[in-house]
Amino acid sequence: MRDGDDVARLIVACPDRPGIIATLSTLLAESGANIISSDQYSTDPEGGRFFLRMEFHLERLAQRREAVEARLRSVAGEFGMDWRISVAGVRQRVALFASRHDHCVLDLLWRRQRGELDAEIVCVVSNHPDLEKHVLPFGVPYHHVPVTPARKAEAERHQLELIEGRVDLVVLARYMQVLSTEFLERVGAPVINIHHSFLPAFAGPAPYAQAHQRGVKLIGATAHYATEDLDEGPIIEQGVARVSHRDTPAELARIGRDLERVVLARAVQWHLEDRVIVDGNRTIVF
Amino acid sequence: MRDGDDVARLIVACPDRPGIIATLSTLLAESGANIISSDQYSTDPEGGRFFLRMEFHLERLAQRREAVEARLRSVAGEFGMDWRISVAGVRQRVALFASRHDHCVLDLLWRRQRGELDAEIVCVVSNHPDLEKHVLPFGVPYHHVPVTPARKAEAERHQLELIEGRVDLVVLARYMQVLSTEFLERVGAPVINIHHSFLPAFAGPAPYAQAHQRGVKLIGATAHYATEDLDEGPIIEQGVARVSHRDTPAELARIGRDLERVVLARAVQWHLEDRVIVDGNRTIVF
């Protein structure tokens, strides 16, 4: 048995009203669970929306999970709850998409190798062959799927064949192609992107060139869920670094790489730990 | 009625075991309260110590508080709970101690004037007369109590007469005298100090001179509860700022002032909101 096999997370979203925590914590206590941590947030105690993440330990969780879920179903209707339980010990499967830049992909692979990132990286998909030699030593399959404007739909079909139904998360680790709405609908898993600017500043292409041109004194990186509106999805995490008039666009890009990899790694880790809940175009990060 | 008169905070510390949250949240729900926010922390789910802060709304709190407290007493013994309830709408009374530096005192007075800091600043006590003219426009009494090595005990008696039993918090806003153990025992209120270094580095006098001499590349400020061991009390908040070889000790002090006032203000505000719980020599900040 792995560490974490008896630890689960209950994620709940529902209209706010009195009694939710009492109901859920009593339900878990009566099921024999010990609450390890609990976070909650309400957009407005009067008529707002309520969000909760409870991490609990329950001996022999595998055998008793169904009973807990049955109890949850019995109260979910009354409160109008959306809910799910995930088991900490179950490794999520992740596909990484990349282009030519290696820093985000290698950083995630290193973190996986070191045991920091508790996930199974099932493959790297890239529209270029460049990174294959760096990825293979990690024992992760590398799929080169060229993308041209003319044959983009075909490329996306190929990408979907590789990952559809096989991954719980797709991470765009500096993947420089825009994914179609059809792809995002069919992939059946959340997609996290890293944008190399402090969104909403410098959305779109070449943000470091834009930042240099505007003369900003800080540059940023933004990890967000990809949606059909490019660079407009819910933001998970952001970071910034100080720059000066001396920094050329190439130097901004170099400084930015250190930002991008840590901002993306934090967002992916939080997502895998079920800490990120999407509420419209905003995220709650517990 | 003030905003906050019907909002209270329940602070609990006890040995960790299953059922605490269920018990407390049910108790509050049955009392008619709606939980606005809830934070918890356990040093170890197996045999550790459990800490909780629940903020709740209860109509006509003033009339119903006693009933809630009676219920709490009825379960506290079983769980071995230390607990207290504080009402958000009750302004805590704060005394500020200062010497010659004005930045921390003025900053707290500005925040109070602007309504950021929800407290009553009952007086400023200083061992120098310098700041009186800056404090009086805020309508806060200024007590000049000179302190000399020979007559320190007498000075502390005078200080205690001014504040004993009249304040809920003492803030040492760059007060450059060491308070005796007797003072700390008798004052009957927590004491928050701002130390102008990143503790535990550069404890003791002249930290900016020490920092310059050691050639650090960042300077810091630390807000902590004062204890009889100088600069050793539980840390509430810390901040840092970047410096370079060009900065003289005087310039470190100038840069540090901006740190000190925001670090101290955050610590004071968190304390007043009952977000800080002391656990031995560490703090839990919810």
Next chain:
Amino acid sequence: MRDGDDVARLIVACPDRPGIIATLSTLLAESGANIISSDQYSTDPEGGRFFLRMEFHLERLAQRREAVEARLRSVAGEFGMDWRISVAGVRQRVALFASRHDHCVLDLLWRRQRGELDAEIVCVVSNHPDLEKHVLPFGVPYHHVPVTPARKAEAERHQLELIEGRVDLVVLARYMQVLSTEFLERVGAPVINIHHSFLPAFAGPAPYAQAHQRGVKLIGATAHYATEDLDEGPIIEQGVARVSHRDTPAELARIGRDLERVVLARAVQWHLEDRVIVDGNRTIVF
């Protein structure tokens, strides 16, 4: 004599080519000056633009300044130099514009009072009467000039009468009115504004509400020279602070106030020390 009366700064901009530093440093050495600090920047050593700030000490500067300037004129033509000399000991005259928010105005007045900011603050101009009682204790005149859409031109004429020819710098310390192009042309002094967002994100009104709505994880503040294109002028300094989903727009504004005042204070100080050189829409900050 004040400290700084014998210290001057030479600011130069010209096409880059070999020999500029040798020429200028020799010229200063032959004039008897000792260079205290020297900063230079070239947009491109091949055909770019060169910028220099040299701080030097020259005994009896007042008597000898004209001789130094004559030497400079004799080489400026050959190199195509724009240049100026400013004396560190001459206090620049500054007008502060404000509306109802007190934090930036009070912070600058306080830094002046402490001696941190080496300037003469000649007056505060506001379109509201609210801050008068807070400004007067600093001994600075307060001019209440109401601004309505219908009488804006008249209000600006009044403002110009108060300051035209009497100030070296105008600081918009959270002045919530847009100044007309005519005003900016006639005022005859640079104008520094603080915008309460990380520009270019959230330009325009209500940036904290915009930031909340977009769900960013960091908020920012930007000090920039005001130009006729609102929020588009050259950026001098920026800062950010971390926020979370829990922060309402009002809490973003509270957190932002601490940013705004330090970002603005740094920009004003750097400007007064002749550290900021405008190069198109970018600034060089030495």
Next chain:
Amino acid sequence: MRDGDDVARLIVACPDRPGIIATLSTLLAESGANIISSDQYSTDPEGGRFFLRMEFHLERLAQRREAVEARLRSVAGEFGMDWRISVAGVRQRVALFASRHDHCVLDLLWRRQRGELDAEIVCVVSNHPDLEKHVLPFGVPYHHVPVTPARKAEAERHQLELIEGRVDLVVLARYMQVLSTEFLERVGAPVINIHHSFLPAFAGPAPYAQAHQRGVKLIGATAHYATEDLDEGPIIEQGVARVSHRDTPAELARIGRDLERVVLARAVQWHLEDRVIVDGNRTIVF
């Protein structure tokens, strides 16, 4: 010819007095050099010590370097100058020392591979075999030199044989052994160490456990030159990250790894670019 073969850096330290910059910039101009950047610092314009770094471009530098150096020798005596010239295009040779932690070693190897770090990494020396499989794909030799208390002197002799006279810099990339004074004297190259705390706080072993025990709210990392006084050498760069009461020592270590690698990488890069000058126990970083 490599980029940088015609770019050199002149590093000077001497007693401060008027005319140094004029003399050196004229000397370089008369040699045909174009100054690309120039930084200077004086501990005190009156009787202090003066430090300078001038980067210049000189066509056919290899042939003309000797002439420039002869000119420098001719003025060095008069000014009491310590000086040296280094050619930007000459890659310095670096040995990395490591133990079991991979993050700093892999980060430096990766930066070298990307071309970010302009150095030749000649070997990795470790007292453990663990990292060999991760290092070899970078094409860098890996030397496993076990170190036991009883045979430490022998191990150091072996290490010296591997690198003595073959490297310009030794980087202790989380090397968990203390090097003897004899080693530091004989190695004939500067040694940069990364310490996993914000020095001088938490010097010595297990700094993350110490930090957890003290309850700090920020953790740090410090890159410094190694001297015979452990953790007391001149500091080159420091960084910090925010932590909370929830973070165990293991989590502090995880958060700290991201700090350590960037702080060390910056220090190494600045050293390689001749930006770091040691002045007693402090560093000047241009």
